Amino acid sequence: MKLTQAFQEQDFVVTGEVGPPKGATVEEIMEGARVMKDYVTAVNVTDNQSAVMRLGSLAVARLLKEEGIEPVYQMTCRDRNRIMLQSDLLSAEVLDIDNVLIITGDHMAMGDHPQAKPVFDLDSVQLLEAAKGLNEGHDMAGNELETPTDLCLGAVVTPASSYLDLQIMKLEKKIAAGAEFIQTQAVYDPATFEQFMKRVEGFGVPIMAGIVPVKSAGMAKYMNANVAGVRVPDEIIKRMADTPKAERKQVATEITAEFIREIKDMCEGAHIMPQGWDDMIPEVVKQAGLAS
Numbered sequence: 001m002k003l004t005q006a007f008q009e010q011d012f013v014v015t016g017e018v019g020p021p022k023g024a025t026v027e028e029i030m031e032g033a034r035v036m037k038d039y040v041t042a043v044n045v046t047d048n049q050s051a052v053m054r055l056g057s058l059a060v061a062r063l064l065k066e067e068g069i070e071p072v073y074q075m076t077c078r079d080r081n082r083i084m085l086q087s088d089l090l091s092a093e094v095l096d097i098d099n100v101l102i103i104t105g106d107h108m109a110m111g112d113h114p115q116a117k118p119v120f121d122l123d124s125v126q127l128l129e130a131a132k133g134l135n136e137g138h139d140m141a142g143n144e145l146e147t148p149t150d151l152c153l154g155a156v157v158t159p160a161s162s163y164l165d166l167q168i169m170k171l172e173k174k175i176a177a178g179a180e181f182i183q184t185q186a187v188y189d190p191a192t193f194e195q196f197m198k199r200v201e202g203f204g205v206p207i208m209a210g211i212v213p214v215k216s217a218g219m220a221k222y223m224n225a226n227v228a229g230v231r232v233p234d235e236i237i238k239r240m241a242d243t244p245k246a247e248r249k250q251v252a253t254e255i256t257a258e259f260i261r262e263i264k265d266m267c268e269g270a271h272i273m274p275q276g277w278d279d280m281i282p283e284v285v286k287q288a289g290l291a292s
Helices: 003-009 027-039 057-066 082-094 124-136 164-177 190-199 217-226 234-241 245-263 278-287
Strands: 013-018 042-045 071-076 099-103 152-157 181-186 207-211 269-272
Touching (some): 027 278, 042 057, 057 071, 071 082, 082 124, 099 124, 164 190, 245 269, 245 278
Parallel strands (some): 013 042, 042 071, 152 181
16 A cells, blocks of 8 residues: 555554664564554665665565565665666565655764765655656656556655754755655654644645654663754653663653654654564554554
């Protein structure tokens, strides 16, 4: 199912996320996806997240599809030139992948191969334009395809960015380039998210609030110090700091569900990035009042 269809049929769409392993064994990641299957519409598959070399996202997306789990294939601009990017989009079509989330990708200096050569042949707007062109039946060089793709294209935005005007300007470019749905980077403050949603009112595409469950006070402080555009409120940090380690997943679940309840009338969905705590998603969905 394309996510655009899900937004038409559902009042509020929830997606999850899994990160491929650093190795060729998939049992754990597949079990994580199975746990969330009945509680989400689709599951994102990250593409060498944080610039760490991992199993390819396209392979995992196909494995999810074979399990009856709708994947969202994440594609970064970081590692491939325009020939390979377009080729992989054609491969996604052949492998029956309906949804693609196009992102720039973290720089390799952040990852485990900092000596790797950055590609970034295209930026996210240009890659969206290329993907839209494949849907229309031609490649970036203007050559006609034997068969066009039929991919549902998504993009990201950072609603808590210090440079929000620039984020919104680029979001408009992404939508003009072909983005049909938007997932935000992690946001924790409903008031901040509400202000962002007012700024993008009338943009005409479904927007999903991105949420990374806070596993500990230390994690929250690290994100505040090191992740651009992410701000975990002090009250959440204190709440996690006051929570015994054995109860942190339970409290993180409660905080995530509370946030979804507060923002679910502001947008079209939520994208939960559980960072390995896949088994919390069913309870988050239940506590948020979204389980059927």
